[in-house]
Each structure stands twice: as structure tokens, then as C-alpha cells.
Amino acid sequence: MPTRAYTIALANLKGGCGKTTISTNLSAACAMRGRVGLIDADPQGALKHWVDWQQGDSATTTALPTLHAEHANPLDNLLSAQTQNDFVIADCPPSLDIAITQAILTHCDFVLVPVLPSPLDLWASAQTIDIIHQARTQNPSLRAALVLNQTEPKSAMTRAMQQAIAKLNTPVLTTSVRRRAAYRNAVVEGVSVFQLGVRGREAANEIQQILIEVLPQ
Template sequence: MTALRIAVANQKGGTGKTTLTVNLAAGFHRRGKTVLLDADPQGSARDWARIGGSDSDLPPLHEVAADEVRTRIAQFAAASRFVLVDCPPHLQSVALGQVLGAVDLVLIPVQPSPLDLWASIDMAVAVKDARSGNPRLRAYMVLNQLDSRNALSRSMHQALAEFEVSALENGLARRAAFRSAALEGGSVYRLGGRGKSAVSDVESIIKEVLSI
């Protein structure tokens, strides 16, 4: 068995990396054996899983240090179907390069404003560099905290079109359910009716990822 290895990364802080990783991990876990790697020394994903305890719907989580992330991804990939890696902000470029060298896909959450997109330019450079050693690396932006009432602004469409890394068609809307899930130590799948729309966001991303 060899897993689909997905890193969620952005050098910019607070763009939704942990929210996206944890909920995707729960969705993938429903499809096959999944491992969640927390490569962030802040331990946000670890804390999230701890709140849920044994009652949580999250897959097994392992904390990994930057210098061992490569070997740990390979180790878990050999025995799972999906490996997800939550990366810290301000990751040293060497460590980021190691992660990008060890995965099939990197998802880069960004908020839907041109300023946030341009603040993620380092990621586009890192992806380009990583492709010299990992030519099959795929990379997509994932729009997060979309305002469900409004379409993207024209300037955002233009900025996305000019950006080297393309965006997935599906993103996450800004929804209270994503915050509630973290507070309750599980994913949006466990929220029942309260999480329905959020689950649909996550499912659309998973289906898109599995079809590309």
C-alpha cells in the first residue's frame, strides 16, 4: 500500500492550514486508513485532537519534528491510504523543501483577498524549487473563509489568474461550524445538522483532489 501524501502549507500565518488539514483528514479517514502528521511545533492539531480524546472522529495523529518529517511521511505512507501533514507558518525554507519533496500534493489555503494571495508568493517559489527534485508534485491554492453570500471580487479573479499556482474550484466558506468543530475536538462530520454545509465544502474538496 502506498498513500496519497498531502501537505497543507503556507508561510503566512492564520490562513486555515490546521482547519483544512484536520477536516480533510477526517473526510479521508472515512474512505481509508489515514494518518495525520502535525509538523507544527505549536501543536494546534495535537491540541485539537486532545480535546476530542478517544471519542474524536479524527484519524491517529503523530507529532513530527522538522528534521524527521521526510522519513516519517515515507514511514506512514507505506502503511496507509492517506497521509496529511499540517505545516507550521514561517517554516524554514529547507524544512519546507523537505516536506514538498516528500508529498504528492500540496494544498495552500489562502483567504480570498489579493493581498493574502500575494503574501503567499513564497509558496509558489518553494513549489517551483521543489519540482526539481520532485517533478510530479502537484500544488493548488484552496480559498478559505469564502463569504457564501458574495462571489469573488474581480480583483481576486485577476490575481488568481496571474498567480503561478492555480486554485481548486472548491474552497471552504466562512462558517461557525469550522470553529465549533475545533472547540469540540472533532471534525465537522461529527456536528450532525450543524455541520452539514461545512461537510459539503470538505467533501467537494476531497472529490476534486481525488479526481485530479
């Protein structure tokens, strides 16, 4: 393991595209490989609630990520988490806090941009991609990819979506996150899809595939 944790940010200035859902489940996948620090940079604090809930469950036997919230500033939490873990996952805030997202991206290895499979959502992600380009002026090795979230099994990529993706000029992960009850059930139960047994198996498989695509080759 390198001295600094391998750091993945989930960023999209638009809300509701799956940043927190993917952060929680990806952190659970990382926890099978090493120590994981989680950063909740969204002032709404949904991720913090999930971690608190999970850690209050004494029946949990799997390794859990640690939420780093010792400092008031998410960037300070990120920097301290990077010295104490093998992986760090940062759940970035929506548009009100562009400066926080910018600061975090200058300290990450990979930024994943979840997008819903619609041209509207893809168009709305252009500003997030601009922020990634700005971050690369200070962090040239920052890797980035879009990940389609809430996809349906038979929905083909429309021409409008293909054009919108081409315009963003950012790779798209081969694995997409399907719309599944398991993701909603996991949140309701305060767990990750890995703790849902057979109910979460397909979701857990796709999250593992996403992690493999995002880890260094």
C-alpha cells in the same frame, strides 16, 4: 491502493489562512475511505492538541486519523506514516520553517495552499508558490492548487483578486471553504465537522468536494 499513502500537504508560509482547519477536516474525510496518518509539522502543535483531544473522547465511534509523531523530525514522521496508511495529511509550518515545508513537499502528491479571499493574502502566497516550484525539481509530479478559505456567500471575486490569482499561475479549486461557525465549533469541541451532525452538514459537504478534487482522477 498504491503502496505509498496518497499524501496531501496543506502549506502556506502565512499563518491564519486555514492550514490546520482544513488538515483536520480533510483527514476526517479521508478516514471514511481508509487509514489516515496526520503529520503536524508546525512546532506550535495545534493539530497534535486536536488529535489528543479527539482520541480522549470515548464516545467517538468514527474512524480517526493517527498522528505520527514518533520521530523528532516531521519528515521522518511523514516517511513512516506513508508506509502505514492509505492517506497522509501534512499540516505545514509558517515561514520560520521553510526548510521543513520544502522537505515535505518533495514527498507529497498534492499541495493545497489555503488563501483568504483578499488580494493581500494572495500576494503573500507568492513565496509559497516559489517553494512548490522548487519542490517540483525533485518531485515533478507534485500537483498544486489554491483553495479559497473563509469565503462569504455573496462576495464576488474582485478584479484585484483575479489579477493576483493569475500572477500566481496556480489552479484554484472549484470548491471553496465558506466562513462557517461549524469550523470554529468543531475545533472547540475537539471534533471534525463530520461529527457535528446537522450543524456541520454544509461544511462536511464542501470538505468532501475538496477531497474529490484533490484525489487522483
